[in-house]
Amino acid sequence: MNLLEVKNLNTSFHIGVGTVQAVRGISFHVEQGESLGIVGESGSGKSVSMLSVMGLLPNYADIVADSIRFDGRELTKLSGKALRAMHGSEIGMIFQDPMTSLNPLFTVESQLTEPLRIHRHMDKRQARQRALELLRQVDIPNPEARLKQYPHELSGGLRQRVMIAIAIACGPKMIIADEPTTALDVTIQAQILELLQHLKQETQTSIIMITHDLGVIASMCSRILVMYGGTICEQGNARDIFYDPRHPYTWGLLNSIPKVQDAPAGKLIPIKGTPPDMLKPPAGCPFSPRCRYCMPVCRAYMPPTTELSDVHRVACHLMHPHAPKITREV
Amino acid sequence: MLRYIIKRLLAGVLTMVVLITVAFFMMHAMPGGPFSPSEEKNVPVEVLERIAASYGLDQPVWKQYLNYWNNLLHGDLGISYKTVGTVNEKISGHFPYSARVGGLAVLFSLLIGIPLGLIAALYRGKAADLATLALATVGISVPVFVLSLLLSYLFSSKLNWLPTYGLDSWLCYILLVVCLSLNPIAYIARQTRSSMLEALEQDYVRTARAKGVSELMVVVKHALKNALTPVITYLGPLIAGLLTGSFVVESRFAIPGLGYYFVRSISDRDYTMIMGIVIFFGLFVVICNLVSDILLAIVDPRVKLTND
Numbered sequence: 001m002n003l004l005e006v007k008n009l010n011t012s013f014h015i016g017v018g019t020v021q022a023v024r025g026i027s028f029h030v031e032q033g034e035s036l037g038i039v040g041e042s043g044s045g046k047s048v049s050m051l052s053v054m055g056l057l058p059n060y061a062d063i064v065a066d067s068i069r070f071d072g073r074e075l076t077k078l079s080g081k082a083l084r085a086m087h088g089s090e091i092g093m094i095f096q097d098p099m100t101s102l103n104p105l106f107t108v109e110s111q112l113t114e115p116l117r118i119h120r121h122m123d124k125r126q127a128r129q130r131a132l133e134l135l136r137q138v139d140i141p142n143p144e145a146r147l148k149q150y151p152h153e154l155s156g157g158l159r160q161r162v163m164i165a166i167a168i169a170c171g172p173k174m175i176i177a178d179e180p181t182t183a184l185d186v187t188i189q190a191q192i193l194e195l196l197q198h199l200k201q202e203t204q205t206s207i208i209m210i211t212h213d214l215g216v217i218a219s220m221c222s223r224i225l226v227m228y229g230g231t232i233c234e235q236g237n238a239r240d241i242f243y244d245p246r247h248p249y250t251w252g253l254l255n256s257i258p259k260v261q262d263a264p265a266g267k268l269i270p271i272k273g274t275p276p277d278m279l280k281p282p283a284g285c286p287f288s289p290r291c292r293y294c295m296p297v298c299r300a301y302m303p304p305t306t307e308l309s310d311v312h313r314v315a316c317h318l319m320h321p322h323a324p325k326i327t328r329e330v
Numbered sequence: 331m332l333r334y335i336i337k338r339l340l341a342g343v344l345t346m347v348v349l350i351t352v353a354f355f356m357m358h359a360m361p362g363g364p365f366s367p368s369e370e371k372n373v374p375v376e377v378l379e380r381i382a383a384s385y386g387l388d389q390p391v392w393k394q395y396l397n398y399w400n401n402l403l404h405g406d407l408g409i410s411y412k413t414v415g416t417v418n419e420k421i422s423g424h425f426p427y428s429a430r431v432g433g434l435a436v437l438f439s440l441l442i443g444i445p446l447g448l449i450a451a452l453y454r455g456k457a458a459d460l461a462t463l464a465l466a467t468v469g470i471s472v473p474v475f476v477l478s479l480l481l482s483y484l485f486s487s488k489l490n491w492l493p494t495y496g497l498d499s500w501l502c503y504i505l506l507v508v509c510l511s512l513n514p515i516a517y518i519a520r521q522t523r524s525s526m527l528e529a530l531e532q533d534y535v536r537t538a539r540a541k542g543v544s545e546l547m548v549v550v551k552h553a554l555k556n557a558l559t560p561v562i563t564y565l566g567p568l569i570a571g572l573l574t575g576s577f578v579v580e581s582r583f584a585i586p587g588l589g590y591y592f593v594r595s596i597s598d599r600d601y602t603m604i605m606g607i608v609i610f611f612g613l614f615v616v617i618c619n620l621v622s623d624i625l626l627a628i629v630d631p632r633v634k635l636t637n638d
Contacts, residue, residue, distance in 0.1 A: 101533045
């Protein structure tokens with residue numbers, strides 16, 4: 001069963017000089033207990049699409065979708081109050097920078113018990129008890145002392161654990177993790193990923209993992225969306241994306257991952273060019289200006305989505321039967 | 331915390347010593363004196379010299395300075411040269427007027443300034459924001475003497491709604507408090523608005539929303555508390571400035587407050603009065619700043635009250 005189903009989501013920001021089309025008509029779903037990875041470079045619309053689903057964008061953002069269904073409810077039709085009742089209880093969110101995501105003026109206890117008191121109507125003592133359990137669950141040593149501390153007294157890794165504890169406090173059905181490890185040291189990254197994976201197995205929560213790091217995706221996610229220029233260019237199971245990628249952008253992403261066996265002689269192959277200007281996105285495929293295999297049709301028309309299997313889908317003109325047959329160069 | 335307070339108090343004592351010394355010698359460096367012949371033309375010079383000698387003013391300045399310290403350490407600010415009574419009596423008699431008016435002005439500034447800034451930030455670019463901006467510009471740029479004259483002309487002379495002077499009824503306080511607080515209101519509103527806008531953009535506000543915190547609590551608890559830290563820093567100088575009285579406002583509305591007597595004592599060369607009020611104001615500023623720093627450390631745990 002699909003826990004979250006998004007159809008034709010468009011998000012744009014009206015700013016002084018024009019309209020930034022950050023997300024352009026994406027559709028996707030998340031199954032119960034599934035972990036979905038969303039990869040793409042900065043500005044590809046991955047974070048914005050998730051914040052749109054949550055309704056957490058500033059009010060100058062314009063969010064239009066045919067449908068956003070979560071757990072049988074249509075979010076586009078819910079009132080602000082009903083949405084807030086879901087935030088932090090049914091959907092938990094973990095953000096990129098644990099240094100700034102916690103309020104510097106409140107203790108860990110205050111911030112961790114807040115969702116419990118709002119959604120579960122716990123009294124102070126019950127909430128404190130649950131907070132201690134949560135801190136133990138996210139492997140924070142000496143939880144009694146930590147509760148009394150302020151964010152600036154904790155390391156980055158500990159803060160991110162506190163953020164995770166806040167996100168799972170009310171036992172959510174889905175967790176959205178927006179680059180949860182990007183701001184952390186590599187060793188801490190691994191610990192946090194391990195923790196998330198462990199929690200997922202324990203609680204059967206669905207996770208949406210937003211990242212630009214394919215390594216993170218490979219270790220966490222069973223299904224992957226690759227986003228570029230506000231659109232989904234390829235999606236499929238992890239196996240499809242890593243072993244049978246079809247979109248030139250996915251090839252580029254995979255080629256830019258360092259491989260241990262190649263070192264030191266192997267060179268990383270960067271994707272040439274810069275991401276599209278979302279104020280004036282290209283009429284055709286957003287990747288066409290940077291694509292080595294670009295054809296005239298690519299610049300003129302948005303590529304249709306080709307279904308290679310039930311889950312593996314590619315939006316690329318190269319999939320057309322008359323297009324030249326190109327295989328990935330590794 | 332206690333060590334910090336003691337340390338700050340000791341630093342305050344040092345500040346006071348420097349203040350007293352500088353004020354004392356600058357005052358004596360001014361041409362003329364309380365009983366100089368150029369000022370008291372109707373009194374024979376010999377009489378003036380006798381009076382001056384009776385106050386010890388014939389002695390060398392350094393000796394007078396040491397005498398002053400001796401009296402000061404005994405809690406005696408001396409006798410006013412030009413008015414009846416001791417300086418201690420004068421200060422304790424007139425300070426309550428300034429403090430009452432100033433205290434009301436502080437309260438009024440905070441109660442109007444913070445909500446104005448908050449509303450301006452929440453309705454950024456809308457009519458409420460522009461109106462606040464206009465008020466803030468007027469409040470910062472119009473000098474208090476112009477404002478007090480204009481307001482008393484309009485409300486007292488023309489409309490005859492409010493009394494022109496005195497403190498006999500609560501109506502008298504209206505113009506006084508408005509005149510004194512317009513500038514602080516403008517400052518506080520602008521400060522609250524800009525720091526509130528900054529706070530609302532912060533990641534922790536987004537976290538609060540992601541937790542399902544109601545919009546009111548997001549604004550009041552998570553954003554406003556952060557936005558008020560610069561206002562708390564401003565609170566020390568504001569309270570010190572308003573409670574010690576404003577010469578312009580007090581003389582315009584004929585209030586027997588300290589601000590008025592301070593300026594009068596300077597034109598009178600009333601040495602003991604000048605020194606007394608300088609010391610009193612100085613102490614007030616030192617204490618208010620310490621209190622606002624402690625308050626800030628209570629609100630913001632990142633502010634460390636350390637010994638360096």
